Amino acid sequence: MRDRLVRAIVAATALLALLPTVGAADGIIIPIPYPMPPWPPPGPRQERYSLDIKYHRVETVIEDQVATTHVDELFENPYNVDVEGIYIFPLPKGAAVDRFSLKVDGKPVEGEMLDADEAAVEYRKLINQNKDPALLEYMGRGAVKARVYPIPAKGKKRVEITYAELLRYDGGLVKFVYPLDTERFSREAIEDVDVEVSLKTSASLENVFSPSHKVQLERKAPNAAVVKYHVKNVKPAEDLILYYGVGDAEMGASLLAHKEGGEDGYAILIITPPAPAAATPGPKELLFVVDVSGSMAGEKIEQVKEAVSYCLNQLGPGDRFNVIPFNEQPTLFRDKAVAATPENVAAGLAFVKKLAAGGGTNVDGALAKGLASASAEQAGPTMVVFLTDGKPTVGERNVVDIVANVVAANRDVDARLFCFGVGYRVKAELLDALALKNGGTAQYVEPAEDVELAVTSFYDKIAKPVLSGVELAWENAEFYDSYPPAVPDIFAGMQLSVLGRYKGELADGVLVLAGERAGKAESFRYRLRDVAGESRDNKFIPALWATRKIGFLLEQIKLEGEDKELIDAVVALSKRYGIPTPYTSYLVEDAGPVISRPSPTVWPGLGRPEELASAGTWMQDREGFRAPASADELSVRESKAIGSLKRAAVAPSAYGDVAVRHVEGKSFRRSGGFWRDLALDEEAGRAAVEVKFASEEYFELIKKHPALAPYFALGEEVEVLFDGVAYRVKL
Secondary structure, three states, rough: HHHHHHHHHHHHHHHHOOOOOOOOOOEEEEEOOOOOOOOOOOOOOOOOOOEEEEEEEEEEEEOOOEEEEEEEEEEOOOEEEEEEEEEEOOOOOOOOEEEEEEEEEEEEEOOEEEEEEEEHHHHHHHHOOOHHHHHHOOOOOOOEEEEEEEEEOOEEEEEEEEEEEOOEEOOOOOEEEEEOOOHHHOOOOOEEEEEEEEOOOOOOEEEEEEOOOOOOOEEEEEOOOEEEEEEEOOOOOEEEEEEEEEEOOOOOOEEEEEEEOOEEEEEEEEEOOOOHHHHHOOEEEEEEEOOOOOOHHOOHHHHHHHHHHHHHHOOOOOEEEEEEEEEEEEEOOOOEEEEHHHHHHHHHHHHHHHOOOOOOOOOHHHHHHHHOOOOOOOOEEEEEEEEEEOOOOOOOOOOOHHHHHHHHHHHOOOEEEEEEEEOOOHHHHHHHHHHHHHHHHOEEOOOOOOOOHHHHHHHHHHHOEEEEEEEEEOOOOOEEEOOOOOOOEEEEEOEEEEEEEEEEOOOOOOOEEEEEOOOOEEEEEEHHHHHEEEOOOOOHHHHHHHHHHHHHHHHHHHHHHHOOHHHHHHHHHHHHOHHHOOOOOOOOOOOOEOOOOOOOOEEEOOOOOHHHHHHOOOEOOOOOEOOOOOOHHHHHHHHHHHHHHHOOOOOOOOOOEEOOOEEEEEEEEEOOOOEEEEEHHOOOOOOOOEOOOOHHHHHHHHHHHHHHHHOOOHHHHHEEEEEEEEEEOOO
């Protein structure tokens, strides 16, 4: 059964490899009139005829609440004739745009700004001409419109647009949205997508995060930052959403909430400590427990030595450290952790330089020695950095017993245990359990990756502890089922997010954040009415909460074995929120939901996971995903996939061959070109109101219920449950 779980959950790893978090879209050029046969080029029926987008570059400068955005995109005419095009750039919904400029091939052109009602008329006209519902995605938005002519056969057109807008402040946060969903309008993937947002505020900049994309955040100053997103060969599918807060609090806090109907609400809490440059960190103690067994010989041991040396060189005057290399038996740099004086650091560096690989692997003995060397004098957090590339071969080898021994040894030390598994020969279950039971994390470095980079990046994140032993308390507010369940230590420059559910209202609640800094108790109080924004527009929160909960449930299953109650919980969450798991897959069009074991569904381009596991061969699909070659590799990649779900900042979305889409808080499955709301799976037998696509009734229904537009935009045939009524759009 355990082997079946390993083989099944590797599908989650495959999914993460196949489904990049794509983003950043653009305006579109739609040829008018549409070319007739023999155009478009021969092949399968082309349903959409907008011009392909070759590159898309965005630069936005935000000063306080004023955002100026410059968009540069290159279009390609795939047809054999010159065409005239209508350029449409949908503005962010509700945006207060006060000016814009437009250039085509570097020359200014006249364009017109349409308000939401005028744009809706234009969208409807284009939908009727093209029989393409995708433009419904932009209903309720204004737009910039311009005529572009000529666009030469097989030629290109460069379009640039610059516009300014005033951003809204709500619930302690400012929200910036860049219109992105143009996946349906480019037949080919966009070769290059590059987005950069520069932020500068008068007060301190807090709580910068994106719930839609995995962005890179570079802090430039306490009141300035740059957010970057760069990908290649993608079809954008979501608007880019960016939140940021301003204030002068030492520990910034923001709470975004989402609540619909009579259900309990969902919330995401964002805690932002000071930036590293502005932080006054407390002391810390680092214990490096390093595998120097024979399998570490060569490049691995050299990278580990460089990594540990880097960390020692970065220690501050209030820090303490020790180094515990181990093979059959552990040895110690010092019996007890010592202060990071220049003399001690120099001696530690010399000790590390002499390390050589050889012998077996005594994990149990090494961790016991390492924890025993912790200093009783340490006022700040103690952290064990454990690096290994193999399984226990000497001493205690049973995973359960090793974990129990470490937990017992750590009871008085209260150290955080951060595990680094190097390569595929490690015992992933052991590292996962050690991290979980000791307040840390497990990270896996694959053979092609750099151990030194992984460890030094980790050190840079935990270099300046701000608050340890963190606890959250809610007064006059019932917050429950939160993830992560135990709040980790807080470090300067590291943003903390907690997802959970809540009952009742938030307005009268108080949040208390407490912990220790430099051995002294410290706490922060926040009135929720000052930091919380509750809205039905925060539709990203439920799926993100479910993603994290699924990650923790899958980890529990992996470590403790398959349990019907846990599996049922995963299945229920997966079906409701449209998140693929090893137990429920909606991945391949027409395959339908699969809730059977041990024969998982076929995953796109990979075949069945159990076949891959037994084949023992390297396989590659068109996306470059390499199938695991051994059970050990399966287990490592399984742990990495689960870790990604547990720490998710963005709910997984489905693209390409994967037939699940998340739209405005709902999840849909595709079958034969037909999109069905997963909520209807629980409404078997419910009669649906049928509506003909692009009919007067169709558009009147959207006018009456504008919230239906994003769902109908999925395709020409859609079934959705909305306000208790099932609607079915048919050709």
